Structure formats: structure tokens, C-alpha cells
Amino acid sequence: MGKRYNIAMFTDSFYPKMGGIEVHIFSLAQCLLKLKHKVIVITRQLEKCYGVRYMEGGLKVYYIPTLTVFPDFFSSFPLIRYILIQEKINIIHAHSEMYHIGMEAVAYGNLMKIHTIITLHSLFGLSTEKTILFNYFFSAIHRSYCHYICVSNSTKINFLMRYQKVEINDEPGKYTNISVIPNAICTNLFKPLKCVFDKTDYSTKMSKPLIYKKMITIVIVTRLEYRKGIMLIPGILKRLFHKYSNVNVIIGGSGSKRIYLEEFREKFDLHDKINILGGIRNEFVRDVLVKGDIFLNTSLTESFCIAILEAAACGLYVVSTNVGGIPEVAQNLNKDMIKLTEPSVCSLTESLFEAIDFIRTTPTNILSKLKKEQYLSIKSIYNWNWVAEETCKIYQKISLRKHRDKRYILRGVYQHVHHPINLLFIVYSFVMWLWFIVLQFLFPMDKIESCDIDDSNYEI
Structure with a gap:
């Protein structure tokens, strides 16, 4: 000592x-x-x-x-x-x-x-x-x-x-x-659902196994401000819903740009597709993250970005901009579970399409294995x-x-x-x-x- x-x-x-x-x-x-x-x-x-x-x-x-x-x-x-x-x-x-x-x-x-x-x-x-x-x-x-x-x-x-x-x-x-x-991050708080750590082969346990994901949920948890790239989200979601019908979006966070997202949802009548939660207390962020399959980060500037670490630890596929210190964080994550791209509507939309196709075409038992490996990797590297x-x-x-x-x-x-x-x-x-x-x-x-x-x- x-x-x-x-x-x-x-x-x-x-x-x-x-x-x-x-x-x-x-x-x-x-x-x-x-x-x-x-x-x-x-x-x-x-x-x-x-x-x-x-x-x-x-x-x-x-x-x-x-x-x-x-x-x-x-x-x-x-x-x-x-x-x-x-x-x-x-x-x-x-x-x-x-x-x-x-x-x-x-x-x-x-x-x-x-x-x-x-x-x-x-x-x-x-x-x-x-x-x-x-x-x-x-x-x-x-x-x-x-x-x-x-x-x-x-x-x-x-x-x-x-x-x-x-x-x-x-x-x-x-x-x-x-x-x-x-x-x-606190990996005791941010972790995947318990089923990820279950060694049971669900493909043999269930009479009618769900081998592939059908409904995809995209989660966005951030401060709703300009530097977080909130102005890019409506353009991304417009293209997303035009191509996919089995996709939902959960948005958590508060900020001056929230009204911009609510106006977009109201204009195109997307209340059944977009759920805007508002501000979320830290102890409840994990509960929101584990409801999703993909985490979208549209930040225009970031020195580190704890948010993508928390999402990755919870087992989400991460689609993020490649600004600031984000590439340094991404290099320690599973390459199969993260996609970095330029901070633009076109680039983020294309990466989001790739992520959705990956989730839909990958068996759930393989996804569980990837989530578990990613969680254990983050737990060993990013430790308080x-x-x-x-x-x-x-x-x-x-x-x-x-x-x-x-x-x-x-x-x-x-x-x-x-x-x-x-x-x-x-x-x-x-x-x-x-x-x-x-x-x-x-x-x-x-x-x-x-x-x-x-x-x-x-x-x-």
C-alpha cells in the first residue's frame, strides 16, 4: 500500500x-x-x-x-x-x-x-x-x-x-x-440479458425455436443536442422505414433538439415506430439498452464516448460515427459487432442497413456467443x-x-x-x-x- x-x-x-x-x-x-x-x-x-x-x-x-x-x-x-x-x-x-x-x-x-x-x-x-x-x-x-x-x-x-x-x-x-x-464503465451494471450467459442450446430446447431475429429494435441514448448529431437522425430514419417495415426505434435522452425529433415523428405519423422516452436516470439506462439489437451513435465530436461502451457491454451491435476518440474505443471491441462510418446521413444509413442484415441473418445462438465475448472483453479492459x-x-x-x-x-x-x-x-x-x-x-x-x-x- x-x-x-x-x-x-x-x-x-x-x-x-x-x-x-x-x-x-x-x-x-x-x-x-x-x-x-x-x-x-x-x-x-x-x-x-x-x-x-x-x-x-x-x-x-x-x-x-x-x-x-x-x-x-x-x-x-x-x-x-x-x-x-x-x-x-x-x-x-x-x-x-x-x-x-x-x-x-x-x-x-x-x-x-x-x-x-x-x-x-x-x-x-x-x-x-x-x-x-x-x-x-x-x-x-x-x-x-x-x-x-x-x-x-x-x-x-x-x-x-x-x-x-x-x-x-x-x-x-x-x-x-x-x-x-x-x-x-461499471460492467456490474451494464451487461447483457441473463440468457446470453446460459449455455443451453435453445435450438434443441424449444419445440419451435426462433433461430433468426424478425423484429429489429434500434436504440439511441444520448443528449439531444446539436453536437450529438441529432439533426442527422430524421434523415436516417426516413430512409430506414422506407426500406424496412419490421424495425422499431427507441430514443432516450433530453435536450434542446428533442422537439426536432418529435416534429419528425408527428409529421410522418410514426408513433408506432418511434418511442421517445425523454431523460433517463443512469440506473435505468441498461434496462433501455437491453431492449434493443442495434445502438446508433451520431455524434459529431467525441473525446471518448462511454455510450458505445455501455451499449456494447449490453450486447448491442454498435453503429457509430468515427470522430474524435471513438476509433480508439472501437479497436478494443469485437470487429463483428461494431461499424464506424463518416458523420453523414448516407454513410450512417448504409452502415445501419448492414447491421440490420447482419442481425437478421445471424442465428441467435451465434449472436449470444458474440455478445458474451464482447462483454467479457470490455469487463477486462475498461475497469474503474x-x-x-x-x-x-x-x-x-x-x-x-x-x-x-x-x-x-x-x-x-x-x-x-x-x-x-x-x-x-x-x-x-x-x-x-x-x-x-x-x-x-x-x-x-x-x-x-x-x-x-x-x-x-x-x-x-
Whole structure:
């Protein structure tokens, strides 16, 4: 057993909200707690969630009041500083560079000489006005971080191109402060139906065996937003129903583009073919997935895509776009059970036709065998315990580093950020340092009582 760390994870969004980042933080925290580390989560308070809550495994969650505007690096400092001192935190682990509370926490951690780390979950553009301004600003902020974890190699390349000004063909081992640790899924929750693991030969057991699938069900579970390719779905379904009459579609998820799908269903009177469920809680996603035969993912950009892993683990044939980090995930799946293609209506429709023909012409006992093999493969590769162990290695690595001096960081900002914003950031950093001195005077560290109770042993 190595050194035990007191870890604070920062995120703008956490339970009861659901999403890939929330599941990542919760699952990672649970595994770290099992490894005897102390883990707390600090997030933005919600209407019905505020104060301190305890979750499964004794995970302590602070729902704190924060401003819902661009991070000002001042208003939250007194409260976050108090929590970090009280909980004796020595590792700050922020999630997603877009989350305000995480950016502020890293800046505070640098002032307080706490090692910082960030997990990058998303891909960002390089050419739009919004992303250019974003990249300029955060290239200064990121000088404060000790280490980065990317969920895929595509995320790493995207990050390097935005902030380090490097080419795609640079040596992979050149940047020692960047690691790639993929996401994982809970295979105890996402698994095929029990009949897949039954060794009985149903072709001999049944008097009238169903050897081939007759009715095909396609499942789509995603956020109904533009970047998820929702605008492609009506065109795909229109061609699909024109060719096949024995196909149903289940759509789960919520978002601004839901109305677009409902209008399509209403226009062509497809209520008996398309079932739009709306938002689904995470614990019920598996129940929806196992109702289907094919999982359709139309994302226009993805850094990893946990959704196709969950669908594949549940035994579905996956048809997906080949954007971002999806090919990295697909290479570890059964090639007979996944089809990647370009993010267009024609390409996705053709791949969907191939998947339907494969399901219809493959005997059910062969399909069950493929599903079982795929599930066992995912279970061995995408494991949260392994992710936690690799993350602990990063914690150990950064804990051995010396804390960066403020002058070093400011000099790095001035030298590397060739934009007037670097001067603004230097002034901002200086004012924040003065604010830190004031807080040190008003609320000395030795006057803040630490938590005496070992929260890791507290369960609900």
C-alpha cells in the first residue's frame, strides 16, 4: 500500500445531474475510497442540493454557493480555502477545463502550494472566435497545473495543438506532464440479458425455436443536442422505414433538439415506430439498452464516448460515427459487432442497413456467443479499479515535484502567451495573491480546525 492522499475533486456538475463526467468522478472516487484514500467532491450548489451530503462509500460532497458567471477567482476563495485547510487536502483534482469552479480551485491550490491535476474530458475547436478567445485565456490559466490526464489520445492531441502549439506528428513521449487514462464503465451494471450467459442450446430446447431475429429494435441514448448529431437522425430514419417495415426505434435522452425529433415523428405519423422516452436516470439506462439489437451513435465530436461502451457491454451491435476518440474505443471491441462510418446521413444509413442484415441473418445462438465475448472483453479492459490505480500513480508522481514559484509561473505566462491577455493575467494573478495574503491574515491556517472524524468510514 502506497502513500494515502487527501483528494479534493472539483466539478461544476455532479449528482443528481447525470452525464459522462459525473459518472466518471463518482466511479473514480468510489475506487479511490476503496484504496483507503480520502476523497471529497466540491461542486456548485443546486436548488435542492446544498451544504454537505454523504454518498455511497462515505463520499463527502460539498455543494457550495458560487457565481454563475465567468470565473472571477475571488468570491469563492474564502470558502474553498477553508474547506481545503479543514480537510487537509494535498491533491486538487479538477475535471474539465470548461468548469469554472475547477479553474478557480487550481489557481487557489497554486497559491496554497497544493499539487494540482486536471482531467480533460472534451475536444475543442481551433478556428472559431469563441474557441480562439477561450484558448488564449486558458493557455495562461494552464500554466498553474502540475499534470494533465486525457481520456483519449485524440484529447491529448487536441490539447497540445491548442496550448502547446505543436504538430500532430510530435513524439508521444515528449510531454511528460500529460498522461492518457481512458474512461471505464461499471460492467456490474451494464451487461447483457441473463440468457446470453446460459449455455443451453435453445435450438434443441424449444419445440419451435426462433433461430433468426424478425423484429429489429434500434436504440439511441444520448443528449439531444446539436453536437450529438441529432439533426442527422430524421434523415436516417426516413430512409430506414422506407426500406424496412419490421424495425422499431427507441430514443432516450433530453435536450434542446428533442422537439426536432418529435416534429419528425408527428409529421410522418410514426408513433408506432418511434418511442421517445425523454431523460433517463443512469440506473435505468441498461434496462433501455437491453431492449434493443442495434445502438446508433451520431455524434459529431467525441473525446471518448462511454455510450458505445455501455451499449456494447449490453450486447448491442454498435453503429457509430468515427470522430474524435471513438476509433480508439472501437479497436478494443469485437470487429463483428461494431461499424464506424463518416458523420453523414448516407454513410450512417448504409452502415445501419448492414447491421440490420447482419442481425437478421445471424442465428441467435451465434449472436449470444458474440455478445458474451464482447462483454467479457470490455469487463477486462475498461475497469474503474485499473483507472483508479493509474490515477494514483499520477498522484504519486506529482507529489514528488517541487511547487512552482509564482515568479516562474508568471514568467512562463509572459513568454508563452503571445497576446495582450498575458499582461491582464499577470495583473489578475498579483491581485489574487494580495487577496490570499489578506485571507491569511484574517483567517490564519492554525486557527482553522481540521476534521477529526475519518469520513471514509462513514456510510449511508
